[in-house]
Each structure stands twice: as C-alpha cells, then as structure tokens.
Amino acid sequence: MAERDQAVQRIPEILRDTGWTVVLVGEEQSGKLAQVTAGLRRGPDPSGSGKLITSGFSYWGLESTVAWAHACNDLYYPVMRESIGSFSRRLRAVADRLPAGPLHYVSLGPGTGQKDQALLRYLDRQGRTGYYIPVDVSAEMLRLGQREALEHLHVPPADVLPVQLDFSLPANLDRLSTLVRRVVGDEPVVYSLLGNTLANFDSDTQLLTLLAEKLLRPQDRFLLEVASTAGQDEQAARAAAQEYENSPRFREFVTSALMQYTDLQIDLNSLTCEGLVEDDRALLVRVVYRNRTGGTLELTLPDRSTVPFPDQDTIRLYLSRKYTREGLEKMLVDARVTKAGETHEVGHTAFDRPAFGLALLLLQGGEAAPGPVTGPNPFRD
Amino acid sequence: MSRPAGLPARLLSRLSRQFFAALTLACLLTALGICVWWVAVADDADSHFEPAASGLALVAAVTGVYAERRAAARERRAQALHALADELVKNTELLGAGFAPLDPGAPRARVHPRLVQSATDAALVSGVFSEPGHEELLTLLHRWRDGVHDFNRRLDLAELRTYVSEVPAAELLAIDEAMHRAGGRLDGLRRLRAGLEELLRRRYAEQPGVTARLDRLG
Numbered sequence: 001m002a003e004r005d006q007a008v009q010r011i012p013e014i015l016r017d018t019g020w021t022v023v024l025v026g027e028e029q030s031g032k033l034a035q036v037t038a039g040l041r042r043g044p045d046p047s048g049s050g051k052l053i054t055s056g057f058s059y060w061g062l063e064s065t066v067a068w069a070h071a072c073n074d075l076y077y078p079v080m081r082e083s084i085g086s087f088s089r090r091l092r093a094v095a096d097r098l099p100a101g102p103l104h105y106v107s108l109g110p111g112t113g114q115k116d117q118a119l120l121r122y123l124d125r126q127g128r129t130g131y132y133i134p135v136d137v138s139a140e141m142l143r144l145g146q147r148e149a150l151e152h153l154h155v156p157p158a159d160v161l162p163v164q165l166d167f168s169l170p171a172n173l174d175r176l177s178t179l180v181r182r183v184v185g186d187e188p189v190v191y192s193l194l195g196n197t198l199a200n201f202d203s204d205t206q207l208l209t210l211l212a213e214k215l216l217r218p219q220d221r222f223l224l225e226v227a228s229t230a231g232q233d234e235q236a237a238r239a240a241a242q243e244y245e246n247s248p249r250f251r252e253f254v255t256s257a258l259m260q261y262t263d264l265q266i267d268l269n270s271l272t273c274e275g276l277v278e279d280d281r282a283l284l285v286r287v288v289y290r291n292r293t294g295g296t297l298e299l300t301l302p303d304r305s306t307v308p309f310p311d312q313d314t315i316r317l318y319l320s321r322k323y324t325r326e327g328l329e330k331m332l333v334d335a336r337v338t339k340a341g342e343t344h345e346v347g348h349t350a351f352d353r354p355a356f357g358l359a360l361l362l363l364q365g366g367e368a369a370p371g372p373v374t375g376p377n378p379f380r381d
Numbered sequence: 382m383s384r385p386a387g388l389p390a391r392l393l394s395r396l397s398r399q400f401f402a403a404l405t406l407a408c409l410l411t412a413l414g415i416c417v418w419w420v421a422v423a424d425d426a427d428s429h430f431e432p433a434a435s436g437l438a439l440v441a442a443v444t445g446v447y448a449e450r451r452a453a454a455r456e457r458r459a460q461a462l463h464a465l466a467d468e469l470v471k472n473t474e475l476l477g478a479g480f481a482p483l484d485p486g487a488p489r490a491r492v493h494p495r496l497v498q499s500a501t502d503a504a505l506v507s508g509v510f511s512e513p514g515h516e517e518l519l520t521l522l523h524r525w526r527d528g529v530h531d532f533n534r535r536l537d538l539a540e541l542r543t544y545v546s547e548v549p550a551a552e553l554l555a556i557d558e559a560m561h562r563a564g565g566r567l568d569g570l571r572r573l574r575a576g577l578e579e580l581l582r583r584r585y586a587e588q589p590g591v592t593a594r595l596d597r598l599g
Contacts (some may be wrong), residue, residue: 378538
C-alpha cells in the first residue's frame with residue numbers, strides 16, 4: 001500500500017515527459033457496449049424513432065474521435081467552425097461574471113479542446129488557473145482534447161486530471177461530484193457543457209437538471225453553449241437539417257459509430273437529415289440511416305448477436321436541436337438554474353434565410369426555483 | 382372663520398363674465414349713441430368738440446377694450462392649440478416606439494422616455510380655454526395631465542427599483558408585463574391620447590394649422 005502511494009506521488013514527475021497523460025477511469029467500459037447493443041435491438045420503426053445510437057456513443061471510440069475532429073474543420077460544416085472561431089470573443093462577454101480568484105475548470109465533453117483552451121488561456125493570463133478536469137465517455141477524445149486545450153499554456157501537468165466517465169448517469173455524477181470536491185475543497189469551480197452537446201440528448205432538460213443538482217454549489221458556475229433559432233417553422237426546420245446534410249465530413253462522422261458497432265455496409269446515400277419543429281421550444285434535427293436496399297439486412301452487434309434490419313427501417317445516428325429563446329428560458333426554469341451572464345450571437349445568414357445562432361450562458365445553481373415575483377412593482381395596482 | 386357673504390355679493394358672484402361684458406358693451410354703445418345725438422343737437426360749432434371727443438374716446442374703448450381683447454385671445458388660443466397638437470404628435474411617437482416590451486430572452490433595466498406635458502400645462506395655466514365652449518377640452522386636458530404625471534412618477538419608481546440594485550430577470554419582466562398589460566396604465570394613457578386627438582380633429586378642425594399638424598401622425 002505504501003509502495004502504491006509512492007507510485008502515485010511520482011506521477012507528476014512522469015508527466016513532465018509530454019508523451020504521457022493520466023486518465024481516471026470512472027466506470028466499467030464493457031458495460032457501455034450493452035447500452036449501445038440495447039439501442040440497436042429496438043424494433044422496426046420507419047419513422048426514425050426505433051433503433052438508435054444513444055447519445056455519447058456517436059463520439060465513443062477512436063474512429064468516431066478522428067471523424068469528429070475532421071468534421072469540426074470541414075469547410076462545408078461552418079456552424080461548428082464558426083462556433084469554435086468565435087468562442088473566445090463570446091467568452092469575454094460573460095467572463096467578467098465568473099467568480100473572482102483562482103478558478104478550477106471541469107469540462108464536460110471537451111470535444112477537440114479548442115474551446116477549453118480559450119477558457120484556460122483567459123484564466124492563465126490572469127494567473128487564476130486552478131485544476132483542469134476534462135470529463136468524457138471516450139478516452140481517445142479526452143487525450144485529443146487535452147492536448148489541444150493545454151497547448152502553449154502554463155498549466156502544470158499535475159494540475160490536469162482527465163476523467164473517463166459517462167456524465168449522463170446520476171450515479172456517475174455523484175462520483176464525479178465527490179471527486180471534484182475532494183480535489184478543490186470549497187474553492188469555486190466553473191463547469192462547462194459546450195458545442196450544443198446538451199441538444200444531443202433526448203431528455204435535455206432532465207440532464208441539465210441533473211447536472212445542476214449534482215454538481216453545482218452556490219459558489220460554482222456552469223457555462224452552457226447551445227445553438228439557437230429565431231424562427232420556428234417548417235422552412236427553418238428544413239434549413240437546420242441542411243446544415244448537417246451539406247457536410248461530407250459530418251456524414252462520415254455520424255456513420256462512424258455504425259461502422260464501429262455493426263457490420264453494416266454503409267451507403268452514405270441512405271443517410272437523411274430530418275428537421276422537425278419540437279413543440280414551441282426548439283427545432284429538432286434527426287440524422288437517420290434508412291435501409292433502402294429493398295430487402296431485410298442482418299446486423300451483427302458487438303456481442304455477436306444479430307438483429308434484423310428490414311427494408312425502410314431506420315437507425316437514428318444523431319440528434320441535435322436549435323432552441324428558441326422561450327424554449328431555452330423554460331428549460332433553465334425547469335432545471336432550477338439562473339443566468340449570471342449571457343451572450344447571444346446570430347451567425348452569418350442571408351436576409352431571406354432563417355437566422356440561426358449560438359447562445360453562451362453562464363448559469364448558477366444551488367437556489368430554489370424562482371417563485372412568483374413579489375417585489376414592489378409600480379405598475380401593479 | 383370667514384364671514385358669510387351678504388346677499389348683494391352672493392348675487393354678484395352668480396353673474397357670469399359674459400353678463401358683465403355685455404353690460405360694459407351696452408353702456409359704451411349707449412354713451413356713444415348719446416354722443417352722436419349730442420353732436421346732432423349742439424347749437425354752435427364750439428359745442429361740437431366735446432361730444433366728438435367723447436365719441437371718439439368711446440369708439441376707442443369699444444374697439445380697444447373689447448374687440449382687441451377678443452382678437453388677442455383668439456391668437457393665444459391658436460398658439461396653444463398648435464402647441465398641443467405638436468405635443469400630441471411627440472407623445473404619440475413615444476407611446477409607440479418608446480415603450481416596446483422587454484425582450485423576454487434578455488431582459489435589461491432601461492431608462493424609459495418621459496411623456497411631455499409642457500404645452501398641456503401652459504394651456505391650462507394660461508386660461509386661453511376659459512371661455513365657454515371649451516369645457517370638453519379642458520376636462521380632457523386635466524385628465525391627460527394627471528395621467529401623464531402619474532405614469533411618469535411610476536416610471537421613476539420602476540427605474541429606481543431596477544437601477545439601484547441588481548434585480549432578477551423575472552422581476553424586470555414582471556414590472557414590464559404589469560406596465561404593458563391590457564387595461565393597465567400605459568393602455569389607459571394610450572386611450573386618453575386617442576380621445577384627445579379625436580377631440581382636436583372634431584372640435585378644432587377649422588382652426589388653421591391644427592389638422593395639418595395632426596396629419597403628421599399618419
């Protein structure tokens with residue numbers, strides 16, 4: 001036991017060699033395969049609500065990580081490139097609302113790490129950088145993101161603690177919360193969920209509620225970045241879907257999970273992006289793979305079992321949303337978080353096209369949901 | 382403790398200004414008639430001077446005291462109406478664009494424009510509409526002035542509330558919603574403004590310049 005302690009104590013010294021990174025693995029990875037398999041075993045449903053690759057697993061594994069990195073730099077996928085390119089500027093608009101003093105940073109789903117680098121650079125310039133804890137279900141994504149996030153920064157390797165964990169599970173969030181509090185004590189932490197990641201989850205509001213409830217203390221803040229839309233009609237929904245359809249790299253990324261978990265011969269022409277209006281809260285984009293062979297195919301899953309894939313049956317590969325202002329406000333109220341700062345930016349669109357943009361919100365939790373306003377109101381008789 | 386006024390004083394107080402104007406004019410015209418008759422019956426040339434001089438003085442009194450005063454009052458009334466019409470145009474703009482509801486997505490404390498009422502105050506204080514026939518306008522101007530004063534005061538309080546300390550977005554929206562609600566203060570002011578415009582167009586349309594100014598409202 002004493003020897004093991006000594007080995008752990010030597011890790012900072014080992015990390016000075018840039019070839020090494022440490023990752024804390026927080027859950028049994030073999031159990032994750034069962035989740036993927038369960039999603040692909042669902043019954044036939046030509047409408048796109050049957051078989052699916054569950055959120056998070058689109059990015060899980062080496063192929064998906066590489067494909068995602070390529071998609072983020074695709075000239076035909078400008079939304080993600082603009083989102084990354086403008087992040088530093090948008091961050092400055094809310095950064096003055098961050099807690100004063102040293103700040104620890106927990107990045108939920110760091111992606112390619114470029115946005116994390118912007119935030120860490122902002123803290124680094126002010127000498128306020130604390131621990132950097134990127135959290136992702138994919139070890140490959142963690143390593144890729146970490147390398148990008150820390151480039152040219154003065155963050156000691158020993159202050160970086162990547163955690164491989166699926167943060168959409170309540171039990172995992174309890175463990176993550178315990179870990180973070182052990183590491184930082186009572187000092188403030190800024191958590192982030194950037195790149196419209198929240199929109200990839202079916203139960204986005206429930207996930208945000210869970211994150212706020214399990215992670216946020218009154219002194220902590222939460223940076224949330226989501227895609228936004230000004231209009232909410234069929235034309236806007238179609239335009240939202242087209243953003244994804246136009247990018248060959250995105251199509252490769254979104255089918256990479258299917259290649260990884262099944263033996264399906266991928267036909268990129270069988271991929272469709274559907275834009276739908278989701279109540280009054282968002283535009284919903286579903287990327288669906290449809291069997292157009294005219295016959296039933298057999299899918300072999302990672303556990304060697306087979307699943308019939310009939311003609312016109314679908315596999316939902318990816319889910320995304322663009323939120324309306326009202327939908328976003330309602331989600332924040334339901335998740336019991338309040339805004340400490342925000343910036344909304346509309347992307348470059350033609351005057352006759354729907355205006356899509358990005359919202360970066362600095363949230364705080366640890367408070368009860370706002371009840372009815374009872375303060376003095378000069379216009380209430 | 383004021384003494385009860387005597388019967389003659391009470392009777393006098395009940396007589397209108399028009400009665401005294403008519404009495405004055407009747408006296409002057411009677412005196413002028415006497416002067417004309419005096420000139421006619423005077424025996425010699427020297428005796429003509431006194432009734433002629435008195436007659437001319439009386440003519441000057443009739444035109445100067447009464448007719449000139451009425452003409453000056455008409456001019457002042459025209460100026461007051463022009464100022465009221467201009468003020469109405471300005472307030473119509475403010476009540477439109479100046480009080481747009483807050484963006485629910487990004488509510489912020491803001492300084493609202495104030496409705497102007499200097500022309501209304503001047504019109505009321507100067508007494509240019511004190512002659513008979515302007516009672517409806519006077520009543521409406523008083524209601525408009527009180528409404529604007531009350532609304533501006535509430536704006537002061539709302540801005541103090543939202544600027545002195547950090548106010549949650551929900552409270553900003555609640556104040557804005559209460560201001561804009563149907564049947565609320567802003568709604569009432571807009572109805573008063575519409576009534577004032579309708580009265581100026583209907584009752585004072587023949588007054589040169591009033592309709593032309595109001596037509597700028599579009």
